[in-house]
Amino acid sequence: MNFITDDTTIMTAIAIDDEPIALEIIQSHASKVPFIDLKQVFTDAFLATTYLQQNKADLIFLDIKMPDISGIEFLKSLTNAPMVIFTTAYTEHAVQSFELDAVDYLLKPFSLSRFLKACNKAQELFDLRNQRQETxxxxxxxxxxxxxxxxxxxxxxxxxxxxxxxxxxxxxxxxxxxxxxxxxxxxxxxxxxxxxxxxxxxxxxxxxxxxxxxxxxxxxxxxxxxxxxxxxxx
Incomplete structure (x- = not known):
């Protein structure tokens, strides 16, 4: 488990998945990661779009197979998109997700340790982007x-x-x-x-x-x- 320190940056996040049980798992896992502040969860991607127009998020946990719009289409629709960790039960979109610069690709069902590994990668990238201003x-x-x-x-x-x-x-x-x-x-x-x-x-x-x-x-x-x-x- 990672530990939070005075230098640890807290990342704000949301999760989007049409399955409420999947969102409950993400909420449970995120509550155990001290540098993730999961602000909202959505079963409707269009409500998430409205939220992002009014609120800042550093990271999205995003399902790929959703009924009205796929996670990949949703990501492409965003301007100045946050970092994304895809969460899905399907493997066939892995290559495309990384072409879209996804931080990670979590295959359901994923463990807390695998979830934490993805969050650590997101935090390292987030810190790196912020540090460019410090040079x-x-x-x-x-x-x-x-x-x-x-x-x-x-x-x-x-x-x-x-x-x-x-x-x-x-x-x-x-x-x-x-x-x-x-x-x-x-x-x-x-x-x-x-x-x-x-x-x-x-x-x-x-x-x-x-x-x-x-x-x-x-x-x-x-x-x-x-x-x-x-x-x-x-």
Whole structure:
């Protein structure tokens, strides 16, 4: 089970499903996830549309097979759509749901642990989107276990993808986070950081020397990937 901390962001959510029992399960599961505030549930997707026109929601738990409009059609009808976790008894729409940038695809009946995993993914994406505004202040927060660690951009020596983790080496410590290096590359300001390899990002100001194949950050040697050799490093 995840724990809530002072740095945990609460996400507002709604759920849409034509089956009341399915909504009861989502309500029960959501009540056990401390960073989910489930505001409303709807058996009628059109009532949910009216609600969203008047209220903000960060996340929708959305059934796909509904009588009047499918969950996929409903999502396509929204402008500035919130994040979506699809909840369905059918597998055939999984690929299409991810093409619509769904956070996750829960196959009914789903357990509390599987529900929590989807919520954790939504929270990480939500935090990442919010943090893009913080880089102008010179820092970011990254998740390390159950904690959100503040990282000063000026302290970063290099970033390295390592298995399911991304390691951020700072001047004083090594931080391991579940954030992907692709997401971190989007988060870090491109004027100050450069991706030189599929597994490495470096701060331009800390490059001490470089050649065609590698970069030196102090005594650390960072490889330059074949597809990155034409980058402007300085």
């Amino acid at each position: 102008s202040l010179g820092y970011i927060f990254v998740k390390d276990g159950y904690e959100q660690i503040r990282v000063e951009l000026s302290d970063i020596q290099y970033v390295e993808a390592s298995g399911n983790y991304t390691q951020i080496q700072t001047d004083s410590k090594l931080i391991s986070s579940r954030i992907t290096i692709n997401d971190l590359a989007e988060l870090l300001p491109k004027s100050d950081f450069i991706r030189c390899h599929r597994a490495f990002i470096v701060p331009k100001k800390k490059i001490s020397k470089f050649d065609r194949n590698q970069i030196w950050i102090s005594e650390k040697i960072i490889p330059i990937g074949a597809t990155y050799q034409n980058l402007q490093l300085i």
